[in-house]
Structures are given as structure tokens and as C-alpha cells.
Amino acid sequence: MLCFFGFSFSRAANDLLAHRFALTGALGPLWGEDLYSLAMLAAFLVCAVLARKIAPLYRRASIVRGAAGLAIAAAVLALASPVAGAASSALLMLSIAAGGVGGALFILLWAEFHSTLGPLRIVLYVSGAFLFGSTGAWLLQDLDPVRSTLVLVILPLASVWCLRQSFARVAPMDLPRSVWGRYEFPWKLIAVLGVYELAYGVWEASPSFAWEAYAIGGIGVALAVFALACFCSKRFDFAYVYRTPFALMVCGLAMAPLTATLGEFASDLGVSAGYALMFLVLTFLMCDLSHRYGVSVLVLCGMQELTAAFRLLGHQVPTAMSHGALPAFVDDSFVSMALTIAVAVASIALLFGKELPGKWGASFFGVGTMAAESEEHGLLAQRCAALCEAHNLSPREREVFELLAQGKRPSAIERELVIANGTLKSHTRRIYQKLGIHSKKELLAMVAADEPADAQA
Structure with a gap:
């Protein structure tokens, strides 16, 4: 449904505001965008800390209206700032603060919606929003201030x-x-994301960085993923993109060789595409974790967004180098090599964890017990995962099994997984064969009986 792509509007607004603040002469290169990012980080932190009290956000009309009001105020204040005389700096700072908080609230509101979808629809609508939003912002970024404010x-x-x-x-x-139990947060994943943020921040702050590369790289990655979701979902196993970390490692390692062999723009394009793909895939993951385990995305996506602090830290490295604040041996070649090693080590640590790479998702990132002491929704997901593992169900069969265990009707499962009735019957038949049962009633009884040992005690 077209309205499901509404996240693209807020994405475009965020990119346009960030571009405007980055170009402001009053604060210098990057500083305007960095302050905008800091305002967003503050909002993400507050929402993550208060998640149990304020989630879900979409039910709070004041927050929805407030997000729109703050975004509009940011645009108007940014327009008025250059002609405000002595109050110019104050208006600019208010604009940055309002835009950052409003933008963060929109991201979390749409993340709540995406967490209601199945995996394929998450990929489709999130990648589509990134594609349309980034493209729209790129096409509109050269508008004059009045028209830009109207947009x-x-x-x-x-x-x-x-x-x-x-x-x-x-x-x-x-x-x-609105409620959920205790959970184990995927800190390993957040640490790896922080390394990628730091690497991209250093690269982005380089004086030679081509800003067009970020837009082109992000649009290209979003287009590729969106095209797979639209046209190849029935022939392509998304486990290769969505549930393995290979893409993150390859994109990260592309930084050093691209610089040496294809020139600066190509290297900037590769780094930007790798960063965009990493962030896009992890957004899929956080929304899917929320969908599977019932934990609010205010916590999951909020903490994911907070890793942008490492990107802001990376922005300070070239400045420190130019002012001699770092040792003499720290030059561009050393930084490039250090970043490549850091990204490689982080990717390898992620790839060769305790779980196999085929289990991208909750269990792969050490959060298989995320809802071990949570409500029934989380316990059900845990029991389903154990049964799927014990009976060697395929990734697609696992998805069907989980939805059957939740008591969903065949028509609802077909819509969520975007499969035909015959395909669903085929998957269900194989599931029954592997589990040694003959009906959905037996399946539900099997799931109910397979409780963890500590719960039975």
C-alpha cells in the first residue's frame, strides 16, 4: 500500500534539514549537521530510557502532532535565521534542536509501524522509504530557501x-x-555498528570527501535491496542478504582497496554504500527483533541510532590530525589501514560468533533468550526456535511454523509472507512430516508442552 511508504517523506525532510545545517556558514563545515545529530541522539536516548512509560508512541496524539510541529518549526526558524540580525544564532540553534527532536520522533514512530510487519514487508517498505526519501532529498536540495521551506x-x-x-x-x-518483560540486549551487534559508524565518520570528515558519493551510494544500495524485495522475493532467499553479515564485512573491507585502485570518488562511493547497506540491514534486523519478541523498537532502534555518536567522534579525527594533536606517524595511510583493520576485526568477530552465520537474527546475535523471562509472546518465540532447531526446519519453514504457533489463519500467513495458498500448504505439510504430527492442533499442543526447564521448575 502506498501509504506504507510514508516514512520516505520524513526521511527526505531529515536529509534536507541535515544538508541545510551542514552548509550554514555560522557554524562551519559539518558542525551544523553534527549539532543536528546530537539533538536527535538526545531524543533517542530519552525515548529509550522512558520506553516502558511512553511506548507505543503512535497512540499518543500529542507526540505525533509534536513531531510534525517541531519539524515544521525547524524549517520556518531556519528560513528566518539569516535575516534575524542579532537573534540569528539563537534562531539557528532552536531550528537545529527542533529539527533533531522532531526527526528522531518520526524515525521511532515509523519504526513502530515497521515492527508490525513480517520480514519481507520490512525489507520492502524500509528499503523503499530509504530509496524514495534519499532520492527526493537529493533532487530537492538545491531549491531556494523559500521553496525549500515550503517543501x-x-x-x-x-x-x-x-x-x-x-x-x-x-x-x-x-x-x-505497551508492556514487555526483561530482555538481553544485543550489545555485540551495537559494538560492531559503532565501529562502522566511527570508520564512516572519519572518512566523511576528510576534506576530499565527495558529498555526492553519499547520496549516490545510499540510493544505489536502497534501490538494489528494494528491487530484490519487489521482483525476486519468490526466487531469492533473503537469508543471504538479511540474515548473514557477509555484506557488512565485504563493504567495510572495500574501503582500503578502492582508495588505491579506483580513485577518491570511487572509494567514497564504496564507503558510503557500505555504510548505507550496513545501516539499512540493521534497521531490518531491529524491526524484526521487535516483531518476533514483542520488545519496543524505542529500545532497539533507539539504541541503534545512538551509535551515531561514534560517527560524530570520527569527524574529529581529521581535525585533530590537521592541528597536530595526534602523533606524527598518524597520517592518511595510517588512518586508512587502522580503519580497515578495525572493520575487519569487528566483522570477523560477528561472523565467527557462537552461532552459525545462517542464523542471522536473534539467536545469531546472542539474544536467543531475549525474552526468556518475558510475557507469553516472547516465551512462545523461544519455544518455537528450540523446536525448529531440534527438527532441522528450513528458514522458510521456521517462519511458517512461528506464525502457525501464534494461531494465525492461513490467509493471514499468506499475506504476511507473500506466498500462495498452495505454497503455504506445501510448507505446512513438510513441517508436519518433520515434527511427526498431523494437524495444527497437535502443533499447538507440541509448542505448549515444550517449555524451558526453568519455567517448568
């Missing part, structure tokens, strides 16, 4: 309308939960 006023309103239309189409049982 920045319309985009948040359009995003809010789409958000409400989207949630109205979600089945009640799939809506975000």
Missing part, C-alpha cells in the same frame, strides 16, 4: 497522514505492545 512544511504533514493510514490497516494482534 519542509508539507513533508511532515504528509508523513503524519500516511502514518495514521498505515496503522489503521494493521491487524490488532500485530500492533506494538
Whole structure:
């Protein structure tokens, strides 16, 4: 449904505001964008800490209206700032703060919606939003201030309308939960993401960095993933993209060789594409974890977004080098080599963890017990995972099994997994054969009986 792509409007608004703040002469290169990012980080942190009290956000009309109001205020204040005289700096700072908080709230509101979807739909709508939003911002970034402000006023309103239309189409049982139990956070994943953020931040702050490369790289990656979701979902196993970390490692390791062999723009393009792909895939993962385990995305996506602090830290490395604040041996070649090693080590640590790479997702990142002491939704997911492992179900059979165990009707499963009725029957038949059962009633009884030992005690 077209309204499901409403996240692209807020994505475009965020990119346009970030571009405007990055170009402001009052704060210098990058500083305007960095302050904008800091305002977003503050909002993400507050929402993550208060998640149990304020989630889900979409039910709070004041927050939805506030997100739109702050985004619009940021655009108006940014327009008024250059002609405000002595108050110019104050208005600019207010604009940055309002835009950062409003942008963060929109990201979390749409993440809540994406967490109501199945894996394939998460890939489809998130990648589509990144594609359309980034493309729109790139095409509109050269508008004059008045027209740009008008666009920045319309985009948040359009995003809010789409958000409400989207949630109205979600089945009640799939809506975000307001309560959840204790969980184990995937810190290993966050640490790896922080390394990638740091590496990209250093590269982005280089005086020779081509800003067009970021837009082109991000659009290209989003287009590739979106095309796979649209046209190859029935022939392509998304486990290769969505549930393995190979893409992250390859894109990270591309930094050094691209610089040496293909020139600066090509290397900037490779780094930007790798960073965009990493962030896109991890956004899929966080939304899917929330969908499977019932934990609010305010915690998962909020903590994911907080890793942007490492990118801001990376921005300071070239400045420190130019001012002689780092040892003499720290030059461009040394930094490039150090970044490559850091990304390689982080990727290898992720790839060769305790779990096999084929289990990308909760169990692969050490959060198989994420909801071990959580509500029934989380316990059900844990028991399903154990049964799937014990009976060697394929990735697709696992998805069907989990939805059957949740009591969903065949028509709902077909919509969520985007499969035909005959395909669902074929998967169900193989699941029954592997589990040695003959009906859905036996399946539900089997799941109910397979409780963890500590729960039975």
C-alpha cells in the first residue's frame, strides 16, 4: 500500500534539514549537521530510557502532532535565521534542536509501524522509504530557501497522514505492545555498528570527501535491496542478504582497496554504500527483533541510532590530525589501514560468533533468550526456535511454523509472507512430516508442552 511508504517523506525532510545545517556558514563545515545529530541522539536516548512509560508512541496524539510541529518549526526558524540580525544564532540553534527532536520522533514512530510487519514487508517498505526519501532529498536540495521551506512544511504533514493510514490497516494482534518483560540486549551487534559508524565518520570528515558519493551510494544500495524485495522475493532467499553479515564485512573491507585502485570518488562511493547497506540491514534486523519478541523498537532502534555518536567522534579525527594533536606517524595511510583493520576485526568477530552465520537474527546475535523471562509472546518465540532447531526446519519453514504457533489463519500467513495458498500448504505439510504430527492442533499442543526447564521448575 502506498501509504506504507510514508516514512520516505520524513526521511527526505531529515536529509534536507541535515544538508541545510551542514552548509550554514555560522557554524562551519559539518558542525551544523553534527549539532543536528546530537539533538536527535538526545531524543533517542530519552525515548529509550522512558520506553516502558511512553511506548507505543503512535497512540499518543500529542507526540505525533509534536513531531510534525517541531519539524515544521525547524524549517520556518531556519528560513528566518539569516535575516534575524542579532537573534540569528539563537534562531539557528532552536531550528537545529527542533529539527533533531522532531526527526528522531518520526524515525521511532515509523519504526513502530515497521515492527508490525513480517520480514519481507520490512525489507520492502524500509528499503523503499530509504530509496524514495534519499532520492527526493537529493533532487530537492538545491531549491531556494523559500521553496525549500515550503517543501519542509508539507513533508511532515504528509508523513503524519500516511502514518495514521498505515496503522489503521494493521491487524490488532500485530500492533506494538505497551508492556514487555526483561530482555538481553544485543550489545555485540551495537559494538560492531559503532565501529562502522566511527570508520564512516572519519572518512566523511576528510576534506576530499565527495558529498555526492553519499547520496549516490545510499540510493544505489536502497534501490538494489528494494528491487530484490519487489521482483525476486519468490526466487531469492533473503537469508543471504538479511540474515548473514557477509555484506557488512565485504563493504567495510572495500574501503582500503578502492582508495588505491579506483580513485577518491570511487572509494567514497564504496564507503558510503557500505555504510548505507550496513545501516539499512540493521534497521531490518531491529524491526524484526521487535516483531518476533514483542520488545519496543524505542529500545532497539533507539539504541541503534545512538551509535551515531561514534560517527560524530570520527569527524574529529581529521581535525585533530590537521592541528597536530595526534602523533606524527598518524597520517592518511595510517588512518586508512587502522580503519580497515578495525572493520575487519569487528566483522570477523560477528561472523565467527557462537552461532552459525545462517542464523542471522536473534539467536545469531546472542539474544536467543531475549525474552526468556518475558510475557507469553516472547516465551512462545523461544519455544518455537528450540523446536525448529531440534527438527532441522528450513528458514522458510521456521517462519511458517512461528506464525502457525501464534494461531494465525492461513490467509493471514499468506499475506504476511507473500506466498500462495498452495505454497503455504506445501510448507505446512513438510513441517508436519518433520515434527511427526498431523494437524495444527497437535502443533499447538507440541509448542505448549515444550517449555524451558526453568519455567517448568
